[in-house]
Amino acid sequence: MLAIKINNLVKKFGDNTVLKDISLTVENGKIISIIGPSGSGKSTLLRCIANLEKISEGDIEIYGHSLVNRGKYVNHKKQRELTNDMNMVFQSFNLFPHYSALDNIVKPQMLVEGKTRENAVETAIRLLERVNLSHRKDAYPSQLSGGESQRVAIARSLARSPKMILFDEPTSALDPEMVTEVLEVIRGLKDEGMTLVIVTHEMNFAKEISDRVIFMDEGKIIEDGTPKELFENTQNKRTADFIKKIL
């Protein structure tokens, strides 16, 4: 089963075409990394999948249901339904500053799913334990380190029990010593059969965790293959140059 199917996607900001004829499929339960130089359109692609940006042309299907067909979106309610199983983790965490770490995870469950506070807290505590932050449950986002914030953000996503999580450079805003703790949490998701699409600059991590790696440059997919194909045997000069530069 395909989690995501994209055909001939074009995304323009005014006159500027940032995604040019992207076609891509993501199978359910797989982990896909998207790499490439900054400005290559990889974050924009992820945001289009998350329905935070509207595409200009092309199709997107989520779990077999059309979100947008030839540039025409389904109605708002349907869009909500389709993106309900999908969650995004942001580079800048985007925690809610007026809620404690615990409430960041509790409130969305209550507000969206109508869970009781008791129920939501139970889930939240379990998830905080999982990201090793139960001792920080009462801290506010301004008191958390970057690594802690991102782990709370991941727990907040997991609380909505998504089938798919999109990670938009989850470690780019972190100090080097905090990258590992976040990657460790993402690694843990691999074993649960969740579909993950990760935009990242952590090449070693992408190489190790991904089922497939996609290399993008100038708004196009240049190469799409297994980590081995891309990192060790690429036939493409642009991919080779990029990997050489960054590794």
Added chain:
Amino acid sequence: MDYYISMLKFILEGASVTLKIYFVTLVISIPIGMTLAVLRANGNKMTCSIIDSFTWIIRGTPLLLQLYFINFGLPIYGIAFERMTVAYIGFSINYSAYFTEIFRGGIESIDKGQYEAAETLGMSKTKTFMHIILPQGVKRVLPSVTNETITLVKDTALVAAIALGDILRQTKLIASREFVTDPYLVAAALYLLMTLVVVRIFRRIEKRFSYFN
């Protein structure tokens, strides 16, 4: 001694006019300002330009002119109000415009990422606004709202121009009748006292919001 008591009584009569205008204005203009700010943030082009014109006209002309217009201008067209009502209407419209802009600034200062996080978690627009945007927005605008409510304490003195006996007008009457200056000091003390209360109240509210950054 008798003089002081009668003077104080006279000025305090004015204080009741001042306080009435003060509270009615706040009770009406804060909710209107908040509503217009929300409409301004979520409305279509038409709504936005209507609201923008409203705040431009009201903030761009003197409050005194607006009071004159309602009190002396409108009766020419057969629309006449009691003077207290004129004050309520004039002040409420004027302060609504200022509060609209203050709240709008607060709403717009919230990072786009907050909306996106709420959306990706599946929150509806209304819930996002009520639970995520509004509490953060209110905290940000508190200092400006404090300022505005302090300004209102003193702006109420403008109603003397439509012959309402507020603190300042009563003070001036008694001061010129008795040919003394101490009523002015009493009036100043009253204004300072009111301002102090406002400041204290808002400090308390700000403290309640200080648990997050």
